Amino acid sequence: xxxxxxxxxxxxxxxxxxxxxxxxxxxxxxxxxxxxxxxxxxxxxxxxxxxxxxxxxxxxxxxxxxxxxxxxxxxxxxxxxxxxxxxxxxxxxxxxxxxxxxxxxxxxxxxxxxxxxxxxxxxxxxxxxxxxxxxxxxxxxxxxxxxxxxxxxxxxxxxxxxxxxxxxxxxxxxxxxxxxxxxxxxxxxxxxxxxxxxxxxxxxxxxxxxxxxxxxxxxxxxxxxxxxxxxxxxxxxxxxxxxxxxxxxxxxxxxxxxxxxxxxxxxxxxxxxxxxxxxxxxxxxxxxxxxxxxxxxxxxxxxxxxxxxxxxxxxxxxxxxxxxxxxxxxxxxxxxxxxxxxxxxxxxxxxxxxxxxxxxxxxxxxxxxxxxxxxxxxxxxxx
Amino acid sequence: xxxxxxxxxxxxxxxxxxxxxxxxxxxxxxxxxxxxxxxxxxxxxxxxxxxxxxxxxxxxxxxxxxxxxxxxxxxxxxxxxxxxxxxxxxxxxxxxxxxxxxxxxxxxxxxxxxxxxxxxxxxxxxxxxxxxxxxxxxxxxxxxxxxxxxxxxxxxxxxxxxxxxxxxxxxxxxxxxxxxxxxxxxxxxxxxxxxxxxxxxxxxxxxxxxxxxxxxxxxxxxxxxxxxxxxxxxxxxxxxxxxxxxxxxxxxxxxxxxxxxxxxxxxxxxxxxxxxxxxxxxxxxxxxxxxxxxxxxx
Ligand SMILES: Nc1ncnc2c1ncn2[C@@H]1O[C@H](COP(=O)(O)OP(=O)(O)O)[C@@H](O)[C@H]1O
Ligand SMILES: [Mg+2]
Numbered sequence: 115x116x117x118x119x120x121x122x123x124x125x126x127x128x129x130x131x132x133x134x135x136x137x138x139x140x141x142x143x144x145x146x147x148x149x150x151x152x153x154x155x156x157x158x159x160x161x162x163x164x165x166x167x168x169x170x171x172x173x174x175x176x177x178x179x180x181x182x183x184x185x186x187x188x189x190x191x192x193x194x195x196x197x198x199x200x201x202x203x204x205x206x207x208x209x210x211x212x213x214x215x216x217x218x219x220x221x222x223x224x225x226x227x228x229x230x231x232x233x234x235x236x237x238x239x240x241x242x243x244x245x246x247x248x249x250x251x252x253x254x255x256x257x258x259x260x261x262x263x264x265x266x267x268x269x270x271x272x273x274x275x276x277x278x279x280x281x282x283x284x285x286x287x288x289x290x291x292x293x294x295x296x297x298x299x300x301x302x303x304x305x306x307x308x309x310x311x312x313x314x315x316x317x318x319x320x321x322x323x324x325x326x327x328x329x330x331x332x333x334x335x336x337x338x339x340x341x342x343x344x345x346x347x348x349x350x351x352x353x354x355x356x357x358x359x360x361x362x363x364x365x366x367x368x369x370x371x372x373x374x375x376x377x378x379x380x381x382x383x384x385x386x387x388x389x390x391x392x393x394x395x396x397x398x399x400x401x402x403x404x405x406x407x408x409x410x411x412x413x414x415x416x417x418x419x420x421x422x423x424x425x426x427x428x429x430x431x432x433x434x435x436x437x438x439x440x441x442x443x444x445x446x447x448x449x450x451x452x453x454x455x456x457x458x459x460x461x462x463x464x465x466x467x468x469x470x471x472x473x474x475x476x477x478x479x480x481x482x483x484x485x486x487x488x489x490x491x492x493x494x495x496x497x
Numbered sequence: 498x499x500x501x502x503x504x505x506x507x508x509x510x511x512x513x514x515x516x517x518x519x520x521x522x523x524x525x526x527x528x529x530x531x532x533x534x535x536x537x538x539x540x541x542x543x544x545x546x547x548x549x550x551x552x553x554x555x556x557x558x559x560x561x562x563x564x565x566x567x568x569x570x571x572x573x574x575x576x577x578x579x580x581x582x583x584x585x586x587x588x589x590x591x592x593x594x595x596x597x598x599x600x601x602x603x604x605x606x607x608x609x610x611x612x613x614x615x616x617x618x619x620x621x622x623x624x625x626x627x628x629x630x631x632x633x634x635x636x637x638x639x640x641x642x643x644x645x646x647x648x649x650x651x652x653x654x655x656x657x658x659x660x661x662x663x664x665x666x667x668x669x670x671x672x673x674x675x676x677x678x679x680x681x682x683x684x685x686x687x688x689x690x691x692x693x694x695x696x697x698x699x700x701x702x703x704x705x706x707x708x709x710x711x712x713x714x715x716x717x718x719x720x721x722x723x724x725x726x727x728x729x730x731x732x733x734x735x736x737x738x739x740x741x742x743x744x745x746x747x748x749x750x751x752x753x754x755x756x757x758x759x760x761x762x763x764x765x766x767x768x769x770x771x772x773x774x775x776x777x778x779x780x781x782x783x784x785x786x787x788x789x790x791x792x793x794x795x
Binding site: 165166199203213216 | 696700714
């Protein structure tokens, strides 16, 4: 078990910078997801941690060792590859036992460890088979077994579930969370699937364009997205984002856009009058009464709820989410309320920072205390 | 399941036959006919210039098996094939591994490496004969200059030098085939396998034996089969380099066939040698087919 720290890590491929000055501190035993759209540098970040790619500058630390100059085999990590990368000519048993064999573990001990891992992952029946005789889900478990057999400090997983069908993916999500709980090991999990990140992680590192956008527990990433990018990336259906202007009269902020004018909650000191962006999650739109006028454009019925897309007077479109019995017909005019206490205000531009003052009354509960090393440091500093 | 063929199916069958007919005809003319003709001739005592002679039954074969010439040629063929093929494999795999690395002159080296394979055998042999020459050859000149030998060496006129020289030239001429085939396979091995092995703690040597070699196994089986067959029936390179000499010490089976047919004018005997050669190669083929079948089965 070990904490993992990236300090000012940068990775360049030629002139192209894949990862910009990344600072990330992962606590011992934490399950952290690197989440972001394709090409945002997640895999590169993970590969630098694995030692398969070397940072152009900055330091990577596992436990109390700076691992910049260590080969992958010396870092005491295990990795599950997206393609599984099982050794095709070895049996399942030999695949799982390979990391032990290369570290000089004796045969008897090795077979015992393989048997134990196989049992954990329900692979005992398959130990004599070759990888190509297995289904995708079974191969995935073998890849996991090869990582688990050695009890490394940190587990690295690069989109391990993306090649599975939806049902199996859901099942494996639960299995992985269960495994993490049982092993208590640090896990770094790369995914572009927000559902995986939201359901499995202690904290999510949202990345875009090689930059870290936000690093926080899933609930906080959802409720208090750090900037406009995170707000638009997290949540399905996505948050409605409307460009407009902020103005202040007598200490009260008002957001104005064509066909829409609403007071918004306490903002930080960085807020200034001028261009800004309003964000409203679909569940914070109520249809029926209210000051805003709109026309129903699309109704998507998902079974237990209906997703409604509403055109506003100014040409903006708004997404709402209502329980299934409520439905509207296309073209119907409706009155709307946007819940001001849940509305987000972002600065101008695609990465405009969130300007709402953080909720002090309801602190978000986190499974892990990411700052648990902090008090020690402070104490040391005080002495 | 027997059932009446529909008109459409019969029309398709007819079309299929029409389409493969030209291939079958050409195949018969250039492969099946010579094959049966060789078997037929091997039962006769044929004078090559007139291609006339009388039925002698199996006596050509009896004579062949009793003659020292046949066993000597078979021994030489095996030495040449095994020697040259081993060197082709060692240099071929080695060079492929080097060229697979990211070296700056890689693309140039890749085309240069093919040079011996593309060059005509006659030209290659002429060049090597110059190099080997005891009066003005550069090899002798260099060896004497460095001080390894005091007198010029006879590379082609004495044994075992002649066999060694033939094997070396054969290896030089044909190793590019191994390079190209192995390199193509190396490039298709997924990087993730090597990366997984690195993380699992395998060093470079372990990665070669645990990843590269098992991945190359199938292509090596094919290379060994093809090259063994081609080396076994190699004619021009040996014939031009030593003509089978000194005495008959580098005379392989193909050279013996040629000698019987055109120097001794005994086409019947030559055919018998050719048929025996074919039977020996058939053994290779059967082993090869067995192997590939086993692989599919498991
Ligand atoms: N070896 C490489 N050489 C050049 N560019 C690379 C290399 N690996 C990744 N990149 C680039 O770096 C960016 C980030 O890639 P990656 O980390 O794989 O993204 P993802 O978040 O989808 O995993 C991409 O634009 C990709 O094209
Ligand atoms: Mg990736």
